[in-house]
Amino acid sequence: MEKVLFAEEQRFNQWWIKFIAMASLLAVLIPFFQGIYSEVSEGKLIGNGPKSLEDLAVSGIVSVVIIVFVFIVIFASRLKTKITAEALFVIYSPFKRKWQRITPEEIEKYEIRIYRAKREYGGHGIKTRRRYGTAYTISGNVGMQLYLKNGKKLLIGTQKKQAFEYAMRKLMEGEE
The missing domain is CATH 2.30.29 (PH-domain like)
Structure with a gap:
């Protein structure tokens, strides 16, 4: 030996990076859940036609996956x-x-x-x-x-x- x-x-452990991660997730999740709530409970259509709820779900899930992936890479970074x-x-x-x-x-x-x-x-x-x-x-x-x-x-x-x-x-x- x-x-x-x-x-x-060393690794990224600054508080502001964690804050940005949480703010980004909330920025995507809040409108996503508001849209689902509006379509389901109030009957308001967000998009054009009957597939608007599915489109909203897919775009919300893709956005969350991308944000989570970026922050996993940042938090996994090691020097x-x-x-x-x-x-x-x-x-x-x-x-x-x-x-x-x-x-x-x-x-x-x-x-x-x-x-x-x-x-x-x-x-x-x-x-x-x-x-x-x-x-x-x-x-x-x-x-x-x-x-x-x-x-x-x-x-x-x-x-x-x-x-x-x-x-x-x-x-x-x-x-x-």
Whole structure:
């Protein structure tokens, strides 16, 4: 078993994301149930013809399924980072299914830095911008910036900047 110098797992857990999820579901469900109530109890037809209740049900169900799917994907998202004596590994599931392995030989330099997710990358997530490179972020504004020897840049968001920096130093110096 290989010794892990650093490990971190991040996920979306901001209150406003949960609020948006609930508000979106309510925005679809309230008109859906109002429409069904109007058609069934009051006899008011919403659409054209006898299939309007079925159309309403199908569109409501499809809308709910899409919203639930999007939020399941958001809540299932995980940014995992680990550093061993041999390499740095990063994975952003469910979007990236394989660990990305970065060895010390591939890294020209590194630094912990403050970044502006919206301005530099267009928000959190897996983002690539020509000027700034690729970023794997979930939340916050602190990350490990890697400058690779092939000219590419990679930013990995972190909530544990001191531990990340310490483990990177150990990796780059070849210590355990």
